[in-house]
Amino acid sequence: MAYREALVGSMxxxxxxxxxxxxxxxxxxxxxxxxxxxxxxxxxxxEEAKRFHGKDDGHTER
Incomplete structure (x- = not known):
């Protein structure tokens, strides 16, 4: 399962x-x-600023 999550994250x-x-x-x-x-x-x-506010799951709450 962890491999799949890493693969999806990479995609x-x-x-x-x-x-x-x-x-x-x-x-x-x-x-x-x-x-x-x-x-x-x-x-x-x-979008580029999101990278500098920490990586959680790639989505930020607004």
Missing amino acids: EEFIHYANLIIVKRQVADPSITDEQRRMLARLLAL
């Missing part, structure tokens, strides 16, 4: 990391509006 971390890369590319896309860029940059900053 979730991989997907999270891949999604961050996608959003970073979108922020750099010159075809989006400044408003879209600000929104994506804000969401990206919030």
Whole structure:
């Protein structure tokens, strides 16, 4: 059971990391509006900040 939990955790971390890369590319896309860029940059900053507030299960309560 612990192996499965570690594997699922690793998959979730991989997907999270891949999604961050996608959003970073979108922020750099010159075809989006400044408003879209600000929104994506804000969401990206919030997601990246989660890493520095401790790792529990990858989800934070709001």
